[in-house]
Amino acid sequence: xxxxxxxxxxxxxxxxxxxxxxxxxxxxxxxxxxxxxxxxxxxxxxxxxxxxxxxxxxxxxxxxxxxxxxxxxxxxxxxxxxxxxxxxxxxxxxxxxxxxxxxxxxxxxxxxxxxxxxxxxxxxxxxxxxxxxxxxxxxxxxxxxxxxxxxxxxxxxxxxxxxxxxxxxxxxxxxxxxxxxxxxxxxxxxxxxxxxxxxxxxxxxxxxxxxxxxxxxxxxxxxxxxxxxxxxxxxxxxxxxxxxxxxxxxxxxxxxxxxxxxxxxxxxxxxxxxxxxxxxxxxxxxxxxxxxxxxxxxxxxxxxxxxxxxxxxxxxxxxxxxxxxxxxxxxxxxxxxxxxxxxxxxxxxxxxxxxxxxxxxxxxxxxxxxxxxxxxx
Ligand code: SF4
Numbered sequence: 001x002x003x004x005x006x007x008x009x010x011x012x013x014x015x016x017x018x019x020x021x022x023x024x025x026x027x028x029x030x031x032x033x034x035x036x037x038x039x040x041x042x043x044x045x046x047x048x049x050x051x052x053x054x055x056x057x058x059x060x061x062x063x064x065x066x067x068x069x070x071x072x073x074x075x076x077x078x079x080x081x082x083x084x085x086x087x088x089x090x091x092x093x094x095x096x097x098x099x100x101x102x103x104x105x106x107x108x109x110x111x112x113x114x115x116x117x118x119x120x121x122x123x124x125x126x127x128x129x130x131x132x133x134x135x136x137x138x139x140x141x142x143x144x145x146x147x148x149x150x151x152x153x154x155x156x157x158x159x160x161x162x163x164x165x166x167x168x169x170x171x172x173x174x175x176x177x178x179x180x181x182x183x184x185x186x187x188x189x190x191x192x193x194x195x196x197x198x199x200x201x202x203x204x205x206x207x208x209x210x211x212x213x214x215x216x217x218x219x220x221x222x223x224x225x226x227x228x229x230x231x232x233x234x235x236x237x238x239x240x241x242x243x244x245x246x247x248x249x250x251x252x253x254x255x256x257x258x259x260x261x262x263x264x265x266x267x268x269x270x271x272x273x274x275x276x277x278x279x280x281x282x283x284x285x286x287x288x289x290x291x292x293x294x295x296x297x298x299x300x301x302x303x304x305x306x307x308x309x310x311x312x313x314x315x316x317x318x319x320x321x322x323x324x325x326x327x328x329x330x331x332x333x334x335x336x337x338x339x340x341x342x343x344x345x346x347x348x349x350x351x352x353x354x355x356x357x358x359x360x361x362x363x364x365x366x367x368x369x370x371x372x373x374x375x376x377x
Pocket of ligand 1: 318319320321324331334335336337338341342346347348349350351352358
């Protein structure tokens with residue numbers, strides 16, 4: 001197939017779904033790591049296309065959702081400093097910290113600006129040389145190279161007023177932590193497509209080897225996901241789990257050497273705090289020694305007393321985002337879902353974020369979807 005609409009072909013999708021049903025003999029549970037996959041699965045009605053014996057759970061792959069409350073508190077505290085401009089991706093401004101949001105800080109007079117890329121934030125810094133411009137750097141291996149590019153560019157152009165609060169996170173270490181927790185039994189994992197474009201497929205080898213769990217990397221169209229599920233079911237049925245790429249037009253086993261080089265130039269691996277999971281060893285990226293002066297946490301440490309990053313997070317009462325991010329619960333199991341918590345009035349980050357599982361369920365799930373209705377493709 002050459003064109004993207006071929007990956008959305010309804011007849012091909014239904015044929016593949018029949019194939020999956022033909023060789024699926026037992027109940028299994030799969031997890032999609034990536035928030036983009038959660039939305040694609042819901043949008044195309046993949047859960048209704050595959051046999052009911054295949055249960056799907058979402059994982060911790062929404063960058064806004066996994067940002068810890070204590071890290072949001074840091075961003076809100078920075079917004080309150082005189083002369084500071086906070087730049088951030090759109091979804092972040094509505095996510096609740098312990099006491100406030102960036103949106104509330106903006107309403108109270110803080111200069112908080114939504115940007116579409118970290119390079120936009122750098123341009124704001126260049127246009128406002130007397131102000132300190134802080135970019136809230138969230139995301140996974142997918143966004144880390146572009147954030148690294150803004151830092152190295154600021155270094156080369158001696159931009160003195162640009163800072164990054166690096167809350168970047170790494171995918172394989174949190175998968176290891178989740179599987180070691182053992183709270184949810186999984187038979188297979190739908191591997192993240194965009195992250196794997198950067199890091200390749202080899203960092204996931206520990207999943208089949210140490211945990212006996214099938215693993216296949218997927219793209220984001222209906223046929224990509226069905227092809228991935230087909231590969232996972234075949235692995236599970238054969239009893240020989242392994243790492244496969246079901247997104248060969250995007251992912252190579254070795255990843256993208258240039259992007260990895262850029263990441264390694266500006267960052268070093270450090271522990272990171274994940275909402276709902278806690279501090280996971282060596283699962284984050286901090287700005288390294290060479291570029292330390294761009295590190296917002298270090299630059300403003302004298303002006304603010306940041307809470308320790310491993311401080312327990314205080315979630316909104318009744319919100320089960322933590323459980324959802326660990327795959328322990330689905331959004332439908334949260335008592336606030338669709339009533340007290342909606343996309344218009346979100347309680348937790350999984351409803352705030354456009355990549356959140358609760359937002360996806362709210363947007364696409366209907367009572368009819370609990371039946372095998374043949375999907376929406
Ligand atoms: S439905 Fe709302 S309150 Fe419940 S887990 Fe999702 S975001 Fe939290």
